[in-house]
Amino acid sequence: MPPVIQVSGIRKTYGSTVAVDEVSFEVNEGEIFGLIGPNGAGKTTTMECIEGLRTPDRGTIAVLGLDPFRQVYKLQDRIGVQLQQAQLQKRIKVWEAVNLWASLYQRQAADGERLLEQLGLADKRDAWFMNLSGGQKQRLFIALALINDPEVVFLDELTTGLDPQSRRAIWDLVRGIHDRGKTVFLTTHLMEEAERLCDRVAIIERGRIVDMDTPERLVARHCPERTVILTTDDPAAEAHFRAILQVQSVTCADQRFTIQGTGDDLVTEVIHCLSENHIRVADFRTILPNLEDVFLKITGHSIRD
Amino acid sequence: MMMRGLWKLTWIEIKVFLREPMGAFGTIVFPVLIFLVVGRMVGRRMAPASLATSSFIHVGLPVIAAVLILVSAVLSLVTIISIYREGGILKRLRATPLRPQTILTAHVIVKLLLTAATLALMVLAGKRYYPVGVHIPLFSFTIALLIATLSILSIGFLIASIVPTARFAQPIGAAIFYPLLGISGLFFPVASLPPALQVVARALPTTYAVSLLEGIWKGDPWSAHLGDVAALTVAFLLCIALSTKVFRWE
Numbered sequence: 325m326p327p328v329i330q331v332s333g334i335r336k337t338y339g340s341t342v343a344v345d346e347v348s349f350e351v352n353e354g355e356i357f358g359l360i361g362p363n364g365a366g367k368t369t370t371m372e373c374i375e376g377l378r379t380p381d382r383g384t385i386a387v388l389g390l391d392p393f394r395q396v397y398k399l400q401d402r403i404g405v406q407l408q409q410a411q412l413q414k415r416i417k418v419w420e421a422v423n424l425w426a427s428l429y430q431r432q433a434a435d436g437e438r439l440l441e442q443l444g445l446a447d448k449r450d451a452w453f454m455n456l457s458g459g460q461k462q463r464l465f466i467a468l469a470l471i472n473d474p475e476v477v478f479l480d481e482l483t484t485g486l487d488p489q490s491r492r493a494i495w496d497l498v499r500g501i502h503d504r505g506k507t508v509f510l511t512t513h514l515m516e517e518a519e520r521l522c523d524r525v526a527i528i529e530r531g532r533i534v535d536m537d538t539p540e541r542l543v544a545r546h547c548p549e550r551t552v553i554l555t556t557d558d559p560a561a562e563a564h565f566r567a568i569l570q571v572q573s574v575t576c577a578d579q580r581f582t583i584q585g586t587g588d589d590l591v592t593e594v595i596h597c598l599s600e601n602h603i604r605v606a607d608f609r610t611i612l613p614n615l616e617d618v619f620l621k622i623t624g625h626s627i628r629d
Numbered sequence: 630m631m632m633r634g635l636w637k638l639t640w641i642e643i644k645v646f647l648r649e650p651m652g653a654f655g656t657i658v659f660p661v662l663i664f665l666v667v668g669r670m671v672g673r674r675m676a677p678a679s680l681a682t683s684s685f686i687h688v689g690l691p692v693i694a695a696v697l698i699l700v701s702a703v704l705s706l707v708t709i710i711s712i713y714r715e716g717g718i719l720k721r722l723r724a725t726p727l728r729p730q731t732i733l734t735a736h737v738i739v740k741l742l743l744t745a746a747t748l749a750l751m752v753l754a755g756k757r758y759y760p761v762g763v764h765i766p767l768f769s770f771t772i773a774l775l776i777a778t779l780s781i782l783s784i785g786f787l788i789a790s791i792v793p794t795a796r797f798a799q800p801i802g803a804a805i806f807y808p809l810l811g812i813s814g815l816f817f818p819v820a821s822l823p824p825a826l827q828v829v830a831r832a833l834p835t836t837y838a839v840s841l842l843e844g845i846w847k848g849d850p851w852s853a854h855l856g857d858v859a860a861l862t863v864a865f866l867l868c869i870a871l872s873t874k875v876f877r878w879e
Contacts, residue, residue: 428727
């Protein structure tokens with residue numbers, strides 16, 4: 325099966341600013357693919373080139389076998405799009421928007437009323453757009469992105485500006501879209517969002533993709549460090565910990581030990597050591613690196629900078 | 630298919646517009662009220678009308694009313710388009726299979742319909758000020774109005790294409806259109822302007838729009854105004870061609 329999205333060597337400049345340079349990747353059918361990076365890294369530009377809203381200066385793109393530039397209307401009929409910071413007419417009612425969008429597509433539209441119900445907007449169907457909360461607006465945009473029962477769904481910074489509760493609710497919705505067999509392409513600068521949702525991610529920095537893989541493999545590749553934090557009053561413990569092969573450093577503050585090392589085996593070895601030496605612990609936890617750490621490692625700065 | 634989208638979008642835009650606090654009142658009721666009040670005042674005070682006032686009431690006033698309504702519709706189009714652009718509404722619509730032309734056409738249709746509704750009400754309301762038997766070429770005037778409107782709308786589109794932000798859309802539009810109207814012959818004849826301004830006036834489509842509307846209202850044959858129609862057509866084509874080059878969707 326050919327990839328749903330194929331991007332190869334695209335470049336886009338605005339004046340003298342290079343927004344996207346030599347970006348290539350593929351998205352397979354049925355996966356959630358995330359383009360992650362800080363604001364201004366080129367995520368939205370890349371996504372809008374794929375959606376046919378912008379034309380790259382160089383490179384080729386194929387989505388569902390279509391050219392987003394020459395066959396834009398054919399393509400837009402088969403994809404669903406949620407744009408960053410979009411608005412609707414202030415005084416359009418929720419059901420009017422859904423109804424209007426349903427009429428714009430050649431494809432058999434999805435059941436608008438059911439969509440509103442699934443997205444928790446059924447009791448808001450007569451409300452004006454301007455009177456919706458941020459989370460409700462975002463859910464309406466998801467409804468509009470799904471109204472044509474699309475094969476690929478594009479979500480640009482879906483949860484930016486939402487409170488944690490709405491964010492979680494929307495993550496569940498995206499998983500729901502994925503479970504219905506849709507391919508999802510999303511951008512985010514929230515590493516937690518990428519980690520929880522994406523099957524694969526590409527990290528983009530200053531217009532270039534710096535690495536691409538599943539979140540787990542990215543972490544394993546770039547951040548093999550493991551940390552175990554435990555509390556014990558056993559005076560001999562520190563010497564035992566230092567004897568473990570994978571351990572690189574042990575620090576102790578007030579009976580609380582921080583054991584750092586590399587490799588998946590570190591945690592197992594520490595547990596072994598505890599049980600072999602009959603060390604009693606009052607507390608035990610591990611810290612695993614995440615995508616945030618990967619980003620810091622690769623780019624040398626935090627994604628929030 | 631696209632017709633269904635066009636119709637739906639037009640209908641929703643009408644509803645959305647009428648829901649605005651000043652929507653229906655500002656564009657339809659208010660102009661008609663002003664027209665009635667002015668008509669009454671002028672009609673009463675100048676009852677034993679001189680030739681000049683009578684000509685003003687019978688030709689000047691209706692054309693002034695028509696042109697002002699038309700221009701306010703164009704200004705509101707300029708504002709709406711820039712608000713829609715700034716809010717990303719145009720971009721969101723463009724991310725559907727809807728053709729860009731369809732989106733803009735819907736807005737033009739809304740403005741045409743609202744202008745037509747206002748003018749129709751005005752004609753009904755103004756009937757009492759016109760002696761029975763005075764012939765007004767309503768059909769020809771409607772056609773002339775349509776031609777003038779499309780031409781002036783195209784200028785509006787050009788302005789909408791280049792205004793930087795929605796906040797400035799209305800003032801910039803007004804600052805362009807009202808001076809154009811000032812020297813268009815609407816309020817006093819072009820021939821009475823200083824020669825330099827006359828040259829400017831003759832280069833502007835609004836002047837031809839006014840000349841066409843006044844002429845047709847007075848009962849001139851179309852053959853006397855072919856030049857006006859040609860000038861308006863050229864302005865329309867020019868503005869549309871320029872707009873398509875410089876129009877920004879976001």
